[in-house]
Amino acid sequence: MSRLGDLGARLYRGEVGYDFIGKRKIWYGVSILITITAIVGLAVSGLNLGIEFKGGAVFTTDTKAKISVSQVREEAVAASGHEAIVQELGNGGLRIQITEVDTAKADQIKTELSKDLGIPEAKINADLVGPSWGEQIANKAWTGLGIFMVLVVVYLAIAFEWRMAVAALVALIHDITITVGIYALVGFEVTPGTVIGLLTILGYSLYDTVVVFDSLKEGTKGITKQTRWTYSEIANRSINGTLVRSINTTVVALLPVAGLLFIGGGVLGAGTLNDISLSLFVGLAAGAYSSIFIATPLVADLKEREPQIKALKKRILAKRAAAAAKGESAESERDDLVRDSDGDTEPAGAVVGQRGQAGGHGRSPRNRR
Numbered sequence: 001m002s003r004l005g006d007l008g009a010r011l012y013r014g015e016v017g018y019d020f021i022g023k024r025k026i027w028y029g030v031s032i033l034i035t036i037t038a039i040v041g042l043a044v045s046g047l048n049l050g051i052e053f054k055g056g057a058v059f060t061t062d063t064k065a066k067i068s069v070s071q072v073r074e075e076a077v078a079a080s081g082h083e084a085i086v087q088e089l090g091n092g093g094l095r096i097q098i099t100e101v102d103t104a105k106a107d108q109i110k111t112e113l114s115k116d117l118g119i120p121e122a123k124i125n126a127d128l129v130g131p132s133w134g135e136q137i138a139n140k141a142w143t144g145l146g147i148f149m150v151l152v153v154v155y156l157a158i159a160f161e162w163r164m165a166v167a168a169l170v171a172l173i174h175d176i177t178i179t180v181g182i183y184a185l186v187g188f189e190v191t192p193g194t195v196i197g198l199l200t201i202l203g204y205s206l207y208d209t210v211v212v213f214d215s216l217k218e219g220t221k222g223i224t225k226q227t228r229w230t231y232s233e234i235a236n237r238s239i240n241g242t243l244v245r246s247i248n249t250t251v252v253a254l255l256p257v258a259g260l261l262f263i264g265g266g267v268l269g270a271g272t273l274n275d276i277s278l279s280l281f282v283g284l285a286a287g288a289y290s291s292i293f294i295a296t297p298l299v300a301d302l303k304e305r306e307p308q309i310k311a312l313k314k315r316i317l318a319k320r321a322a323a324a325a326k327g328e329s330a331e332s333e334r335d336d337l338v339r340d341s342d343g344d345t346e347p348a349g350a351v352v353g354q355r356g357q358a359g360g361h362g363r364s365p366r367n368r369r
Contacts, residue, residue, distance in 0.1 A: 003238035017240035020233045031294055038181020045184045050191040050275070051129050052136060056099035057106040059128045063093060063119050072096065072117065079112035080105065084290050085189070103128060122210060141195045148199070152206060156213070167298040168206060173292035175205050179283045186278070193276035196246075201283025204253065209291040212242050216296065223312065230313045235300040241291055250288040257281045 020027070044113075051058065069086050076084035076096050085097040094117075098109065106126050114121040149169060156165035179198060183190055215238040223231060260277035303309050 014069055017236065018243075019236060020292060021041040021236040021238045021297050021300050023199055024293070024301070026296065027293035031290075033302065035174065035177050035181075038178050038184070039187035040058050041181045045187065047180070047184055047190045048187050050189045051097050051099050052192055053135070053190065054099040055098065055130050057101050057109065058129065059094075059098075059110060059113060060089070060125045060127075061117070061119055061123055062089075063094045063123050067117065069094070072113075075116040076109070076113065079109045079116070106271040137195065141199070144199065145202075148202060158209075160213055160217055161300050162214075163302040164295075166302065167295045168209050168213075169299060171209055171287075171295040172202055172205060174290050174294055175201060175283055175286040177293075178286045179279055182282045183278065188274050188278050194230075194279050197276040198278030198283065201280060201287055204284055205287025205290060208246055208249070208288055209295045212238055212291055212296050213299070215242055216299065224308055227312070227316050230316050231309050232300045232301050235296055235303075239296050243292070246292060250284060253284050254281065257269075257284065 069088055072094060073084050073086045076098060078087065080098045080101055082098050082100055087095045087097075089095055092274055096113065101109065106128060110121060110124055110126050113119075114124055114235075117124075149172065152172070153165045153169055156168050176198065179201065183194065216235055219234045219238050220231060223229075223234065229237075257280045261274065261281050304313060
């Protein structure tokens, strides 16, 4: 077995683990700091909206210009009075994108570019994009996002409970805020591809969160029937038990996206890949982070406000304190047995969680003798 696989098995059995829940305030602080930075970046720099949202003109030619790309950009800015994005196409031609110009202005710019590039005006294609189209795309994206959020909350509230639904919603908003903030700070262009990337990462982030929630749900069945593990301890065990799986799926998902972003967009200069690949890369990483450090700890915080769970934690801590005062173990054999609904006895670990997911040290509670 590989070292990572062995570590995963030990995490799953509870033989090793990191106290995610106990150190949740640290991670809350890190998340708040990152989120504030993203919001400040968005407020100060704003988003670099593409031509699809602002409207403008796109000029393309299949003939190689006599001057460099940087010179073409300077000439386009001088002719239009607006910022221009110039990209060299695979056939040697150029794609010149200028925002916020109307039809009359576009014709004038086309004439100027023909002179500056040394290309016949008939060889330059001009396409106008109206801002209303981008506004429609944005409105539909917001509508889709709103519907998605409502469905997520309803589904999780039914399949799990409302506290998990709230925690998942907070994690999703966290992921979106960070991703949008990174776009503002980096200055990458926001296009319909960016919107598609944002909507895509929401599903991935939710999937990773639900995996941990499912483990937590199984691990806390009959939790009030035992006096060994608190809700937070079981939640921490659930995170550790699925940690390697989350790492593996995240790395596998990030590798092709990193190829698009760093090799396709950076090395090969395919700038059109950046708009979607950056949102996917940042969103996937943020989604994996939030499912571990935000969603599950937040569920534990909300759950331990519940009177029954609060009383259970008080009993457990009192029992441990009494056992420590007597120099005894709080995990004596007589405490392993609880009565199920049929009147049979079974180990507390079997009620609290399956296959060692309840929490603890060393062996699974189900195998304790």
